[in-house]
Amino acid sequence: MDMELLTFIGKEVPNTASDIKESLDLLSSSIHMCLEQLGEQILKAHNNADFERSIEISQQSKKIKEIDTQIQMMVTQLDEVLDHCENIEMMESDAEVEKIEREVPNYRDYYVDQNIEYSLYDDFTHKRPAAFKLNNEKELAKDWKEVLLKTLAVVAKKDIKTLDMFTTLPEMQGKKVPYFSKHQNSKMRKPMKIEGTDIYVETNLSANGIRNLLIKVLKQYKIPMNSYKIYLRADYSELH
Template sequence: MNLDNLFLRIKEEFPKNAIEIKECLMLLSESIDSAMSDIQKASDAAYKDRNFDRIEELTQVARSVNGVQGNIDKYISDLELEDVKEEVEVIKQQEQEQQLENRKLPNYSDYIVDGNIPYGLYEDFTHKCPAAFSILGTKIEARQWKDVLLLTCQVLAKKDTQRFLGFAADPTMQGKKVNYFSKNTEKMRKPVKLDNTDVYIETNMSSNQIRNVIAKILRKYDVKITDYNVFLRADYTALHE
């Protein structure tokens, strides 16, 4: 069975897994975008030095990387669910996490994790609850994933307001079906307006979707993904096994 047929089968029979695979591929594609930007910078430097052999070498690398990204983007499209199905899966995950938060578990301490351990954005955050995140050397408390997203935007918007305002008109900062940033709420599910701006942010997303959007934001601000960390307070993965 080739990958095209495999992803089609997964999408039809296991929509939850299709979303998870798609989210991982989206993060990979975002990382490849970052690599392409670095290749471009290296190529520009080589041009200034008139190092044409280096330019040719980097062009070949860029061509190969672009081909890989093209395949990944195709797989992402293959795994796209219908709007209703995807929203149902996202809402289902959010409801499960909220129910766990509201339940008084007799052994709640079994699911508490060390809140001082930093996790990078390459982690899978399904069924995990945040305690805080760190960016630009500052640690900020956030107990819900939507707050991690909103507060990250708040920090970076203060750093460069015009860059953030530009997200609303930037197609690379939008989802295929839903706008992540917009000045109107027409193509948004659960928008929240960021303080002191006229931009709305989509908050009806899974933890991993939020992770991917944050990765996009960081790249726009030239902040390395590895310079951003999340701190967790609970991990309920065992309850879903």
């Protein structure tokens, strides 16, 4: 994807450009994990004196790394495009939904069945959460910020060391804004401390930004995606 096309997307549909950037960043994170696993396979093949397999995996890993480099270039370009696009309103997802509920007198007409389960691969733009479920344990959450904070508190109880690692792991950080920090980093817009830890997380993210961060978190914890479900309270998509 060339710079001219990325610039066009950024100017014409900045919100979509931001979603594309986040999705590419998420794909890059998955590729990093793939390369780590392939590295383990290379070592295993080498230890078994299966040198042909070791060479084959190394060659294919190099091709995968080249793809990741291209993806990272697109992410960087989109970052630059979005920085230079004028009149882009960067609004926190929860604040935007609250604005809708203040302005629409019949917002309860947009309430949805709270028993329907959604996966982390669904689109949550202009939607209000009601709860999430992880490993069959359901937690109520009134907004996306609470979904993020409560999920992190749950996994922290499972393994605090993995969460602590997020503060230094590049793929668990934003390109310009830190997502995890041991202190209230001045670059973070709305840092909040994760319950039971001394770690802060950036909460000023869109609904899909939080979704993408949760996917990264679950992958790092090796938690199957199908064990995590979202329940919605309202869907205001048709108002847009």
